Amino acid sequence: MSPEEFRRIGKVVVDWIADYRAGIESFPVRSQVRPGEVRAKLPEHPPERGEDFEQVLRDLDEVLLPGVTHWQHPGFFAYFPANSSGPSVLGDLLSSGLGVQGMVWATSPACTELETVVLDWLVELLGLPEHFRTDAVGGGVIQDSASSAVLVACLAALQRTGEEVARRGITRRHVLYASAHTHSSLERAARLSGVGADNVRVVDTDPDTLAMDPRHLDELISADVEAGAVPTMVCATIGTTSTTAIDPVPEVGEVCRRHGVWLHVDAAYAGVAAVCPELRWINDGVAEHADSYCTNPHKWLLTNFDCSALWLADRAPMIEALSVLPEYLRDEATESGEVIDYRDWQVPLGRRFRALKLWSVVRWFGAEGLREHIRHTVALAQEFAGWVRRDPDFELLEPHPFSLVCFRPRYPDLPVEEANERTHRVMDALNDSGDLHLTHTKVDGRTLLRLAIGSPATERRHVEQAWARIRQAV
Template sequence: MSEHMTPEEFRAHGKRVVDWIADYLTRVESYPVRSPSRPGEVRAALPGHPPEHGEPFDAVLADLEHTILPGVTHWQHPSFFAYFPCSSSGPGILGDLLSAGLGVQGMVWATSPACTELETVVVDWLAELLGLPTGFRTDSAGGGVIQDSASSASLVALLAALHRASGGKIATEGITGRYTVYVSSQTHSSLEKAGRIVGIGSNNVRVVEADPDTLAMDPAQLRALIGADVAAGAVPAMVCATVGTTSTTAIDPVAALGEVCREYGAWLHVDAAYAGVAAVCPELRWINEGVHEYADSYVTNPHKWLLTNFDCTVLWLADREPMIDALAILPEYLRNSATESGEVIDYRDWQVPLGRRFRALKLWSVLRWYGAEGLRAHIRRGVALAAEFADLVRADADFALLEHHPLGLVCFRPRWPGLSDADAGAATMAVLERLNDSGELYLSHTKVRGEVWLRLAIGGPATERGHVLDALAAIRRFTRAVRDGRS
């Protein structure tokens, strides 16, 4: 066997890999949605030591089929309804393959001009498709950048917010004094993690009460909490408004929160990781209310609902200067004439790591293959299926429906007459475990006002109406089984 795979060998094995992926996507419905593997099972099936001599690629594919695949939870399965969709597509996969083949490290413009400039084009395209502010375009004071995840994007936004709030001192002097960040009880946990990473600590990530009915952040409570913190000597650095919370897709009142931010000089970050891409449909663009007037930064994930395989998150800023000032470091080995000219974007200054993949290729491939029309059709189909599922649950006296379901997520729970809240929660979790253990579908859960609710998220490209109806039939069947077992 040669030391390196030759182009001819790569061509032969590459065709087999593409065929394997195509076959996998064709047969994915035949697998249990959630892997039945037990902890340590995959590891135990693999050798304990690396091979001394190279092995043929046939052996890799054989182990993939017989050892790895049984330990895979199938996110592309049409009955995967847990968490949020992490939807892949043919164009996205091929774009990722092209990125891997080119092997670009796009840390600065000079290391591959096309890597940078294609990214500026696709983030501007996406901003236009979603009806976002023109100030988010890269030919303005703001701009967009592709990150690996919304967690990283929110961390970058927080660094920029702290830099601005400190008058530019954070980057050079570190944190001196108390800076605060404001979230609601429904905000993604990545904001608290960002607070820990930047060094302000979890205690300064302040939790604002959410409206008990809508689960949206309460602007009056935000104003009161910031006012009290300012009186105690704190500097309010950032407020995170969420458009489509992870738990229930609750939507914070961005405009009202923006007014409070403007009053106190705080940065408004809008986390629309799941829901933001829905704005590709004009009738759903109401989710952008307040963004144009108040948002300092905005994040959404094409890798959730927009057919672009993980990882692909887009972060936009209304003014990129605080971010670049907070993150830019230019060692001698990165100096080059293009950077010195000031005429190019160096995306290394827009993220935490130095290195970066050519992620724009897969988003570009998806946008070109589907076009605006195809993307809108995909989103609309998910919304319509979720609405139909919600209607069926609402009409069933054995279930309760959480009425806020404007997009592709529906939250619901079985009714357990006569049971305490604790026992009802335990019974609902028993239904969830039986459903997921069955392999027929995969759901996740949340807690709302102390009650356990099941979450069914629709948005996978292979999910059809029949899969949704089959899911409801299975939910009813396992609910009856748990109820009969308790009686």
């Protein structure tokens, strides 16, 4: 495809996306296809001859779109949002268009240096501690996801135990700590790093707030030390996936400090809320205690996937754990130690110029616009929570400081199992309707519906409609 063909077809694709976004409400939010339905419509064999791009777009419309769940639909309230704003899409397009690699500084210095600057900007925007900035011993890096971030943190934590895990492998029993509400990526990290899922201790939570109990954490760590294991990392969460519960980072951090255990703070969804000064309290204790901290602009800060920000208070153990320098990657800049080589900060070697999209987002919206987005979506969620609270047919889970609201229909005469089943049926009916998309969680054996607001396309009327549809379905 010549530059001139790209110019022509690129504009057709831009129009396609603009039309898609403008008309997104005409689609059922959740795809209604059955397993295998899309696949059955695709040719079994690849084409021998090249085809026009128009044919690709036609198949996208006819074959693929029915199989797409529309995450950017204003009626998408499932999981957590995965924002994708215009400036972010265009920043990513520029990255693809440049087609450069940022594995080491020398392979494209701007790719590395812009990432450093934008992550330092984010430290300022979120009110995170100065020592997360890259000009000290810490530093920030873009990961593909919070799952990879917690794995990198775990590898750094293993290294810091002094057991030389990267070199010798796991030779003792290492233990990770989390609550039952911690994201499954923590167990994933245990499986991936050779720690093992059995060596993840589940710390008790407060039955009301669902937050980690620091006293129980302390007991667990002490017992492990006594048993000869190596307490390696605690993962505290600010805004759990299930219900956006907040672990008490100051108290958890004190326990970690006492025992010399790495504290990773997973604020994947909620952390970006700190662009608003009135929500900065959520990060209490992070400055004093966090060895690593992660939040995902690709969830709720208008930046399309993948863009997960990870900061470390001290980058040295991570680099020790991950750095391998083969001859074909040696260069003067790397040898000088003057530059950052982000390949040592992540699982893969290669890396895209992802900073471009985050940079585009911050510049297009400005600090002001980012705050407005968070405030707007939080306000919508609070209003929705108010409606649920006032309705005797529903039960609301408190607190809900962000833009996720968990609730359930009341079935006072039904046993829990049956009530759960009815709740599931309500959810399925809503999702099958195509009008909105919700997911669920389970707390204390009870199924709750989760309504997460976050799409920039979602207006008050969409939340009102959702509430009307939910009441109707119940």
